[in-house]
Amino acid sequence: MRQPHLLQVVGACLFLLAATPLAWASAKTHAKPPSRVLTSCYMCHSTHGDDPRFGYIPRLAHQSETYITEQLKAFRDGSRSDPPGEMYMWPVSQALTNRDIDLVADWYASQPPPPPQKAGRLASYGSLIFHNGLLKQDVPACMSCHGPAAEGAGIYPRLAGQNIEYLLEQLRFFKSGVRHDKNADIMHMIAIHLTDHQMRAVADYLTSL
Ligand code: HEC
Ligand code: HEC
Known part of the structure; x- marks a missing residue:
């Protein structure tokens, strides 16, 4: 296969450089989730926090940033101790630094509101x-x-x-x-x-x- 000419490669890079800030600007906030979200939270909460599949796992998309931060600290220090919190969130939160908490809280808080679900009977x-x-x-x-x-x-x-x-x-x-x-x-x-x-x-x- 013919190797691309050096000028073509440089040209493609310049194009990418020019296009990238525009793409970022239009996405407003973060283009990429913080690594903690991808290595642990996504399994249960999904990357964008909008997955309603598991009824006992809360949706986090568009949740208040302060509230997410407070809850993660409460799981980490053991003060939020309801049984599912203790079983699922205690182990995960132990590994989080304050900086990780800021990043994940900012990520989920800035996701679009999750789509509404079917109203119940009452x-x-x-x-x-x-x-x-x-x-x-x-x-x-x-x-x-x-x-x-x-x-x-x-x-x-x-x-x-x-x-x-x-x-x-x-x-x-x-x-x-x-x-x-x-x-x-x-x-x-x-x-x-x-x-x-x-x-x-x-x-x-x-x-x-
Ligand atoms: C193994 C599954 C699991 C993983 C992994 C997990 N969570 Fe959770 N999370 C849960 C469950 C279940 C609850 C509900 C706990 C309860 O009922 O108290 C919860 C609750 C929460 C809450 C409280 C939300 C509210 O509305 O009060 C926050 C915030 C949260 N998780 C953030 C995270 C973040 C951030 C990560 C990744 C660092 C993560 N979770 C990883 C299962 C998980
Ligand atoms: C005086 C203020 C106040 C009023 C009124 C109030 N709430 Fe709350 N609610 C709170 C606060 C503060 C929290 C967070 C508690 C925490 O951090 O543990 C909360 C948490 C909750 C949660 C947990 C959400 C989650 O993601 O875990 C639910 C559900 C809830 N409220 C439902 C209600 C309902 C239903 C009513 C009306 C019947 C109500 N609240 C009235 C202050 C209020």
Whole structure:
């Protein structure tokens, strides 16, 4: 086979050099995931954090950066100690430096919001609870902290599009007190007033946003 002429090679390199910054600029943030995502997180959370296949594994795409950072530190120091957290996230988080945590949190937070999922049967009741709370039961409107579209911010996690099984399980963990990391008390005081039926309703609704 004929070798390409040196000038052709140089020309191709110049073209690539010229084209690359444009491609990067249009992708806005990171062109490539940090290596930690590719070596460990992707197996369970997928590279872009939008895979709904495993109901008990949370979607991380577009999750609040502060919240992801806090949770990874809570798994690492053992303060978030609900059973799946201990089983799956404790081993993984031990290996993360603060720098790794910053990189992976930044990566997942900057991914596009995950596509909404099919609403569950009780979604319309769930929408009511989310927007208005349950006055007689001392339950404030969820949106007052999680945002009107459940988009989350800061220490308040995004709930929109999250997997039903995961949402429901965490609400039960808050209620029983088994999830008791730093900010979990806020949710404990709310979840103790919710029945299982009401938790399911709100999860049925949130997954569809
Ligand atoms: C073996 C599977 C597995 C791997 C690998 C894994 N995770 Fe997880 N992750 C889980 C499960 C399961 C949960 C839910 C834990 C619970 O219920 O408390 C979770 C929860 C989380 C949460 C909490 C999310 C929330 O909404 O509260 C964050 C953040 C997270 N993982 C980030 C990561 C990152 C970053 C990596 C890679 C460094 C990673 N995980 C690797 C299975 C995994
Ligand atoms: C006063 C503020 C506040 C209100 C009101 C509130 N939340 Fe929360 N919620 C939080 C905070 C803070 C966290 C994070 C807790 C932590 O870090 O452990 C949280 C976490 C959660 C999580 C866990 C998400 C995850 O990714 O693990 C779920 C599910 C949730 N809230 C559902 C609800 C529902 C449903 C309602 C309404 C019935 C509600 N919240 C009302 C503050 C609030």
